[in-house]
Amino acid sequence: MATATRHGRDVYGATLTRRQFVKTGGALIVGFSLAGRSVLEQAAEAAASKNSLDPTLAGSWFEIHADNTILIRTGRVDFGQTTAHTAYKQIVAEELNVPFEAMTAVVMGDTDRTPDGGFSAGYLEYGGANLRKAAAYTYQALLDLASSTLRVDKSQLSVKDGVVSGGGKRISYGDLVRGQQLKLTIPVTGDLTSMFGLTVTGTPPMKPTSEYTIIGKSFPNAVTPSKVSAKEVWVTDVRLPNMLHGRVVHPKTLGSTLVSAGELNKTRYPNAQVVVKGSLVGVVAPTEWEAIGAAQQIAADTKWTEWQGLPGDAQLYTWLREQADWKTTPVSKSDKSRGEVAPALASASKTLSASYELPFMKHAPMGPTIAVADARTDGTVYIHTHNQNPQALRGQIAMMLGTSIDNVVVRIYAGPGHYGRSNGGNAGAEDEAVILSKALGRPVRVQWMRPDDLQWSTQSPPAIANIRIGWDADGKITAYQADHYMPAMQDDRLVGALIAGLPTPPPPDIRPQAGSIGSTVNGISDPWVYDLVPNVAESGYGTFQLGQKASPLSIGLRDHSMRTPGQLQQNYPRELAISEAAALAGIDAIEFRLRQTTDERLIGALKAVREASGWQTRPSPHPKAAASGGTPVSGQGISVMLRSGTYWACVCQVSVVPDTGTVKVDKYTIAVDPGIVVNPLQLKRTIEGGALMGLSHALYEEMTFDQSGVTSRDWRSYPILTMNDVPEIKVVILNHPEIGAYGGGSEAANALAVSAIAGAFLDATSKPARRLPLKAAYVQSVLKA
């Protein structure tokens, strides 16, 4: 070890060593070390641990092989955005100057085979940035190697398609590493099992974005062929020797504890077994159908305490206004808050004051959560699952079992999209599978049934907002005040551990607790984009999750971030209120927005969507707007957003039949300016998907619940968008490479739909619908008011 370090070479803060001669093959292997600690110290520590990547021996980020192929490792898990299989390869290929096709393998998520951890969201902002920097360090190391091998000064070298040339000589990366085992150690910081994982630090020189040739092209997703031809190994396909199928009988309510578990009918279910741990009742059997039947029989015979600690959906907004504690949690102020709003409102020529309401929504993956756990006699636990933050899950499972993370391995497979639900480590089945496997000493596969997945998972929290806007005679906003109210939305605790009474991190409290990033603080998540407004006051008020403190299980309605989290809840009231203000001012809704900003990228997106959508420039409401009648009336709405470095503007055209209360979206147009566009085709498909999820939020989605628990239990009681509702969709991609950065693209489109549809409803009917979703009964009540 000391020898290796002594012979190491510094590469912009990374360390390159030539460890040993190997007989065949050869590789440049890129490892990592924590910033601020010596490589030696970290290496010695890592060598002593199990089931983690050893930074001195194992390839952590990349392996460059003698045959010129490259393997990429990322702790991020692709959930269908395709980023890990397309954009990540493009980013690495660009920095290394190799062809896209050289990247023949991507290892994702497995905790013992990937380096950085972190949640599967913000793919470009976090994971992409890590890979880009790691690749930049690697590129410099390769140049250094080539310089010494070719005996040509580094400054004379250039690289094309993985071949280094200079001074009349040339060598491929494969030949550079052939016969050697080279190790590059790069600096990182952070906590592996935290929400964010590790971050690559330092400032290696990176390729100027003006020289990009691979980023910006529409490469297909390498995983698609296996997924459409049934060759993919899905999480649902994992079978281990001696494995039992398990189902969990969840408590009667979100606060019920176990009185007595039912007795198994051994005549009907001869091979089944019941496992009880705390209030967790599990049923296992060698075949899945016997496990399902036995679980149903046990559920019918199990006795629970009663609990009624929730307001019920009919009382939700009243309860949030009158009962919830918004005072204990520190209030958040946006960094764009400025000026004096109260006098500006008082002196405005016109004002709007309105309240907006959003319901609980479910992530509702197409397949319920599933995990196969193998708790072995040597104390190690292997979990085969599908999760947005495998390292965080690993940390939580270790905590639940009172063991080191060295004893926990999480392996990741393809599965249904989670849309944020498991980005803190818990989808639901993982810990329950571990508890059952440990009790039985055999691998156990736990799959939730559809009602379990809707009733026992986390959900996107509800929100209310009070907005006040004042403007002058020229239609310039002089004051904007927003007070946003939302319960905590980041509860990462393992639900099975809570039911079983095993250790978990603390629930979200007024400040983040050790081992948890969740708090009740409601930050301002919707960046302010109207820079000409002189007086702005944006405040976020947070509170505890509904029923959580009162639940004997500490459960209640647990919340979790969902696609465009927090920002959806704040953008809908902001953008609808601004459309309402434009209507009251008698000014076209796009023109009204243009008057409030100097931001060229926002202006560009607004103008692009105006042109592409067939927008009619005129004040709202529509000249033929009507709040009654049996014939359809039509309207247009606009929304804008800045998220993760990307500017968005969206237009929806809708038709409403006032008497029946039906709302149909006819056309959805969106302009997106992410700066550098990494992969236009994949961006387009991801935006289309987000758009349709947004239509679903706007038209259908509302979790129902009574005083004891969630009553949405299947696709009939939690309907989502269907093929019949699909409008014409137009995606306008604005490529601005001169921005020099690539913004995110897999969120935002859903939230923009919600805000634009609400604006279009106002235009069509002249009445604002200030609550979601726009279901017939609610729409009729709005139009009759």
Added chain:
Amino acid sequence: MAGITLTVNGTRREVQAPGDTPLLYVLRNDLELSGPQFGCGLSQCGACSVLVDGKEARSCVLPVSRVAGKEVTTLEGLPARWAGQQALPASEADPALHPVQQAWIDEQVPQCGFCQNGMMIKATELLDEVPAPTVAQIKDAFMSGASPHLCRCGSYSAILDAVQRASILMAKGR
């Protein structure tokens, strides 16, 4: 527990399972076919769809005893089904992909991809009956059967593109 004989993807298979076992569990656990997925177990989403004698059916609620003697086609069996319909000579009767699957790749349809088994099964059923469907006919097809076919990632518009592309590919093939 009686032995049940069924034909899956052209091969006679005998399974030992209670007759009320839903076909899905037999396909996945006994026959190790991974195309059909468990989505709801309630016949409400379509992730588990298979063709039974050419008609789309929800395997999550269909007792295995009910398909005894019938022809079951899963996602795995689509390429051979296409070859059979084309009456290709035996030497060429092993296409890697059904045109529907090829179109799904060409159009980059899947996001997570979990529902796409049922979507491709439904598209195959439709294109067998209506070789050149209109957009309205495609939408109707995905609304038909035991329930609408659901996709949470919102790949519906990509599916509309892909079914039209598959229609063109199949017309060329014939």
